[in-house]
Amino acid sequence: MFLVFDIGGTNMRVAVSSDKKEISNSKIIPTPKDFDKGIQAFKQIADQLGGEPIKGVSGGIAGPLDSEKTMLLASPHISNWVQKPLKDKLEKVFNCPVSLENDTALVGLGEALKGSGVGYPIVAYITVSTGVGGVRIVEGKIDENALGFEPGHQIIVPDGNPCNCGGKGHLEAYVGGSYIEKIYGQKAENLKDPKIWDEISKYLAIGLNNTIVHWSPDAIVLGGSVIKSLPLNKLEQHLSQTLTIFTKHPPIKPATLGHNAGFYGAFTFLPFS
Ligand SMILES: [Zn+2]
Secondary structure, eight states: OEEEEEEOSSEEEEEEESSSSSOSEEEEEEOOSSHHHHHHHHHHHHHHTTOOOOOEEEEEESSOBOTTSOSBOOOSSOGGGBTOOHHHHHHHHHTSOEEEEEHHHHHHHHHHHHSTTTTOSEEEEEEESSSEEEEEEETTEEOOOSSOOOGGGSBSSTTOSBOTTSOBSBTHHHHSHHHHHHHHSSOGGGOOOHHHHHHHHHHHHHHHHHHHHHHOOSEEEEESHHHHHSOHHHHHHHHHHHOOSSSSOOOEEEOOSGGGHHHHHHHTTSOOO
C-alpha cells in the first residue's frame, strides 16, 4: 500500500492507494498545529485506512521547502511545522522512502497529467484561493526551479496593496480570497456585483499576462475557490486586451480534479516497487 498526502494550512488530507493510479480510501482532518501531533496523526490515519505495510509515501505541504525537499521553510498558518524534519520523521514512522513537494506544485502536476491540462506539453497552473500560487509543468514534470514558483507574489501595481508576505502590489493582494474579503467586505462566493468581478478579473488578467510572457505555456489551468465565482469570459476579455505581443492567449481552462488533484501529482514520486 502507498500513502499520499496534502497538508494545507487548514486541513490535512491523507489517502491510500494500492496501484499508484487511483485512491482506494482517504481521510481529512484539521491540520494539527503541533508538528509532533501531526506526525502522530499520520500514523493513526494510515492504521485507520488499511493498516497494511506502507511501501512509499509522497505528498505536498503548503509553503516553500528547503532545496533538498525535507522540510517546510515558512508558513503563516502552521508555523510549528517550520524547520521541522518532516521527511525524516515520516521515513522513521513508515520505514519506507518519503517524497516531499510543495502542495500547489503537486496539484498543478495532477491537473496536467489527469485533469484539464492533459494534451498540453507546457501547462501553467495558477490557483486563486485564500492566496495565489502556481507551478510550471513541462512534459508531465514540475519544471526545474531554484526556489520554487510564486506567481502570486509578482508585482502588478507599484507600491500597491500590502501583501501578507511583506511586499506591496502583489497579484495575491488583489485577487486572493482573503484580500477580496478585506477590500470588498464580502467573501468571494457571496460577491455578486459584476463591476467588482470585472475589476478582479482585470487584475488577474494582468497577472496571467505576465505569466504567459515569462512561462510561454500551451495552456493555463486555473484552480482554487475564487475561480469558481470569477466570470471567465470577463477574464478572457481583459486578457485579450492586455496581452498584445502575442496574437492570441493560450486556452484558459478551469481545473477539474478538485481536492484529489494533488494525490495524482504525488503518485508520480512514489517508488516503483
Ligand atoms: Zn506577496
